[in-house]
Amino acid sequence: MSVLADKPVTIRPIKNFIKSVLLTLPMLLLTLVLLTGGAGFPTDVLGLISFAINYLLVNSLFFMMIYTGRTDSYRAVLFVFFAVCFIIFFIGNLLEVRGSMLLSRENLFKGETPFCHMVIPMAIIPAVLTRTIIFPGSLLNGFAAVATMLIIWFGASLILGRGFCSWGCFYGGLEDGISRLRRKPSRLKIDLKWRYLPFAVLLFIVLTSAATLSPTYCAWLCPFKAVTEFEPLSSWPALIFTVVFFSLFLGLVIILPFLTRRRTQCGLFCPFGAFQSLTNKICSSEVRIDPGRCINCGRCIEVCPTFSMDRDSLAKGKTTITCCKCGKCIDHCPRKAIYYHTKGTPLHHKTRLLFLYPAFLFLATFSGGIIQKAIHRVLLLVTTGSMLIG
Amino acid sequence: MKGFLLGLSNGVVCLTYCAPVLVPYFLSDGKNAGHNYKELFKFLAGRLSGYLLFGILAWRAGRFLPQNTSGESVFFGVPYLIFAGLLLWYGFRNKETRLCMGKSLWFQKLNQWSPQWIAFFFGLLTGLNLCPPLLLAFTDVTLSGGDLWHSLWFFFSFFAGTAVYLLPLPVLGIFNQGVTLKTIARFAMGVTGLYYGFLGLIYLIRGVQLR
Numbered sequence: 001m002s003v004l005a006d007k008p009v010t011i012r013p014i015k016n017f018i019k020s021v022l023l024t025l026p027m028l029l030l031t032l033v034l035l036t037g038g039a040g041f042p043t044d045v046l047g048l049i050s051f052a053i054n055y056l057l058v059n060s061l062f063f064m065m066i067y068t069g070r071t072d073s074y075r076a077v078l079f080v081f082f083a084v085c086f087i088i089f090f091i092g093n094l095l096e097v098r099g100s101m102l103l104s105r106e107n108l109f110k111g112e113t114p115f116c117h118m119v120i121p122m123a124i125i126p127a128v129l130t131r132t133i134i135f136p137g138s139l140l141n142g143f144a145a146v147a148t149m150l151i152i153w154f155g156a157s158l159i160l161g162r163g164f165c166s167w168g169c170f171y172g173g174l175e176d177g178i179s180r181l182r183r184k185p186s187r188l189k190i191d192l193k194w195r196y197l198p199f200a201v202l203l204f205i206v207l208t209s210a211a212t213l214s215p216t217y218c219a220w221l222c223p224f225k226a227v228t229e230f231e232p233l234s235s236w237p238a239l240i241f242t243v244v245f246f247s248l249f250l251g252l253v254i255i256l257p258f259l260t261r262r263r264t265q266c267g268l269f270c271p272f273g274a275f276q277s278l279t280n281k282i283c284s285s286e287v288r289i290d291p292g293r294c295i296n297c298g299r300c301i302e303v304c305p306t307f308s309m310d311r312d313s314l315a316k317g318k319t320t321i322t323c324c325k326c327g328k329c330i331d332h333c334p335r336k337a338i339y340y341h342t343k344g345t346p347l348h349h350k351t352r353l354l355f356l357y358p359a360f361l362f363l364a365t366f367s368g369g370i371i372q373k374a375i376h377r378v379l380l381l382v383t384t385g386s387m388l389i390g
Numbered sequence: 391m392k393g394f395l396l397g398l399s400n401g402v403v404c405l406t407y408c409a410p411v412l413v414p415y416f417l418s419d420g421k422n423a424g425h426n427y428k429e430l431f432k433f434l435a436g437r438l439s440g441y442l443l444f445g446i447l448a449w450r451a452g453r454f455l456p457q458n459t460s461g462e463s464v465f466f467g468v469p470y471l472i473f474a475g476l477l478l479w480y481g482f483r484n485k486e487t488r489l490c491m492g493k494s495l496w497f498q499k500l501n502q503w504s505p506q507w508i509a510f511f512f513g514l515l516t517g518l519n520l521c522p523p524l525l526l527a528f529t530d531v532t533l534s535g536g537d538l539w540h541s542l543w544f545f546f547s548f549f550a551g552t553a554v555y556l557l558p559l560p561v562l563g564i565f566n567q568g569v570t571l572k573t574i575a576r577f578a579m580g581v582t583g584l585y586y587g588f589l590g591l592i593y594l595i596r597g598v599q600l601r
Contacts, residue, residue, distance in 0.1 A: 129402070193573060200414075200577030207413060208585065211406035211521075220585065236595040240588065 020067040034365040050375040071327030082367035083173025085374030103229045115146045121275040122209035161283030162276040163325035179257035186259040198274035223248035267306035293337035300329035393544040397551020400523035404552040407521040416562045417575035426560030433513035440517020445545035448531040463597030470590030473515035477583030
């Protein structure tokens with residue numbers, strides 16, 4: 001091989017490396033400020049170690065995103081880690097506060113239930129009709145207050161739209177992780193008509209929540225009750241609910257994602273995802289396909305975890321409304337014909353950064369506190385034998 | 391007049407109780423508003439029948455108030471289960487939402503069957519739903535201790551008061567374009583069916599436990 005031929009191969013990685021370091025610097029600075037919360041570094045050793053692990057992990061992943069040009073592979077690492085840490089953190093928190101994962105009537109009456117973004121679509125009509133939030137949580141006080149979650153959700157929706165489901169949802173990482181365990185999907189084919197089911201569940205829960213003035217999804221259908229909190233098994237209805245929660249969790253979050261390599265709960269069931277899809281219409285970012293470069297190989301349709309690509313949408317140069325902006329199709333496209341696009345700008349791979357900075361910063365800060373506390377708990381468990389604080 | 395005013399003042403609650411059935415129903419057929427009004431009248435006829443049945447019960451029972459008895463649980467549980475079956479069948483019978491393509495003739499006939507009066511049965515079974523406004527009306531009649539005609543008239547006027555709020559719903563027919571919304575609405579009917587199925591099951595289990 002000639003010297004001239006070698007030149008671009010040896011010089012480009014160095015140039016790319018320096019460019020990636022420079023582009024990572026703002027993230028290093030921003031995450032330092034946001035992860036410390038402006039209160040300085042943790043004073044205890046375990047806290048400091050947890051912070052350091054989190055800080056290094058987050059920024060290494062961002063650096064790799066810039067350096068390799070791949071998004072989904074590194075996003076998924078943090079997203080899956082976030083979901084696992086959320087469960088460790090949440091269960092640990094419940095054990096400290098209540099002594100168990102059980103949600104008693106007393107907790108409900110006291111308004112001690114942490115608010116979750118899943119409730120948002122159910123709360124709108126009752127809030128308009130009765131000026132109350134139909135959730136037994138606190139508006140301003142305590143862990144995961146209603147107002148805090150609403151503000152976070154609103155800001156994220158404006159920038160990310162349904163990207164919230166791939167860059168912010170603390171449940172999504174579970175099935176995202178499980179969907180990556182198999183190398184190839186099984187022969188199980190899911191009819192695309194089921195993509196409409198989340199919208200039907202959304203319609204159902206919005207209407208029934210207005211009728212019963214209670215969050216029907218949380219009470220009846222939420223698969224993630226299996227790994228967060230649930231009612232004591234003291235009656236037949238409670239037993240039926242628990243069977244429903246665990247069946248949905250096993251089916252939609254574990255078995256189907258494992259078999260199909262898709263996020264089946266997000267793509268075929270989650271009403272919040274359906275609701276969030278509507279915000280894709282108003283947010284500034286989207287995923288677009290360049291018809292001039294696309295060779296219709298269908299790879300993007302094959303890999304899309306939320307069934308948001310089909311032949312029709314490909315022909316139109318767009319994803320469907322349910323796109324979670326995870327970036328998997330962009331990473332897998334052999335012709336680099338798929339782009340992160342900011343509305344009002346020309347199609348170009350450089351606009352990826354306009355999406356990547358806010359999206360990653362949101363994921364890093366939204367997950368930061370939880371990941372840090374979860375690592376802290378695990379370190380406590382290793383060093384003291386108990387993951388409970390105090 | 392008292393029944394009418396009671397219905398009028400609580401009609402929003404009735405609307406929210408009927409909406410999970412009526413909204414998907416109107417959207418699932420993909421018909422225009424005019425057709426939907428015909429369907430609404432069938433639904434209301436069914437609902438009125440349910441209310442009049444309550445009127446007879448309220449008069450007959452006299453001092454009956456819901457007391458969480460075994461009989462009461464079965465009385466509400468069975469209609470819920472029938473309602474759930476109807477909603478599931480209606481939601482999943484069309485080719486867009488069908489769960490399986492069953493080859494038996496019986497299955498195919500069942501899917502093709504399109505009863506003209508399904509809205510009437512939906513209305514009747516929704517009318518037997520023990521929602522808070524109905525409970526209020528029931529309590530009022532039983533405590534006043536009037537005769538059968540008084541009881542029937544009270545429930546009729548109560549029905550008239552609540553029905554006012556359902557009148558705008560058929561306008562949803564303006565969204566009758568496209569398969570997407572129809573498919574979503576049919577799935578929603580199926581999900582509503584599952585919900586009523588759970589409710590019915592819980593009522594029946596409670597009834598068995600109370601016995």
